[in-house]
Amino acid sequence: MDESTDRDGVWLLVDISNQRTKWVTWTDGKLGEVRVVATKDVVEMFEVVSDRFSGVVMSSVVPAVATEIEKRCVASDVLVVRANPSVVQALGLMDFTSYEGRQTLGEDRVANVLGAAAAASGDAVLAVDLGTATTIEVATRDGQQWKFSGGMIAPGVNALGTYLHEKTAQLPMVNPANIDDSVTAIGQTTKGAISGALKFGYPSMIAGMVNAAAKECGGAVDIVVTGGAADFFPWADFPAARREELLTLRGLARLIERG
Secondary structure: OOOOOOOOOEEEEEEEOOOEEEEEEEEOOEEOOOEEEEHHHHHHHHHHHHHHOOEEEEEEOOHHHHHHHHHHHHHOOOEEEEOOHHHHHHOOOOEOOOOOOHHHOOHHHHHHHHHHHHOOOOOEEEEEEEOOEEEEEEEEEEOOEEEEEEEEEEEOHHHHHHHHHHHOOOOOOOOHHHOOOOOOOOOOOHHHHHHHHHHHHHHHHHHHHHHHHHHHHOOOEEEEEEOOOHHHOOHHHOOOOEEOOOHHHHHHHHHHHHO
């Protein structure tokens, strides 16, 4: 992170997830180096650098952490912008009026669909995030304006790998990171059986979700994929899908570019 104390025009983009937080500086339309820290440590780390920025744009799925960061921004006279539907709509970036649950819509979901829509050329866009949860956000084009349509939420692959172990007496824990080309659909052990289900079943679940959402949208649909489990996305089924590791952060950057 830039150690300079000259904060004019220097913004910090912060994406607070359940386990990890990503942050990156934004200066003159350019992203700096992305840092990844444990969410449990982010408040303490932010306190050290909070006076180095003119503003912070944040999405968070951990309210307590976001509140503490906002308090430190206020103390340092740093502007805070949250990626919620009311802010995004006020900036004219996307219309959320037709979505019934906008009061509880996660800021990460808002940032993802903003980032996906930025470079979309079709009639609709799907932002697919494969993390702690599996989420799909959908926006459709209405003339020059994007409208948020809604989305889908399912367990992430890590949750699927741990749930059976936590809820049963004998089934083992399976770490999806250890699933490789040697895993077959028909397992020769209990752990192998779970691993095969994750390797072949989870991508099929994603494909079903994407196909159903795309069918409801109709027309040309752009698909943008992000998240730590993006390798599980069924890329062969959707060859035009695009991977964007910094999707959430790029969505947050749009709030600065527009505002």
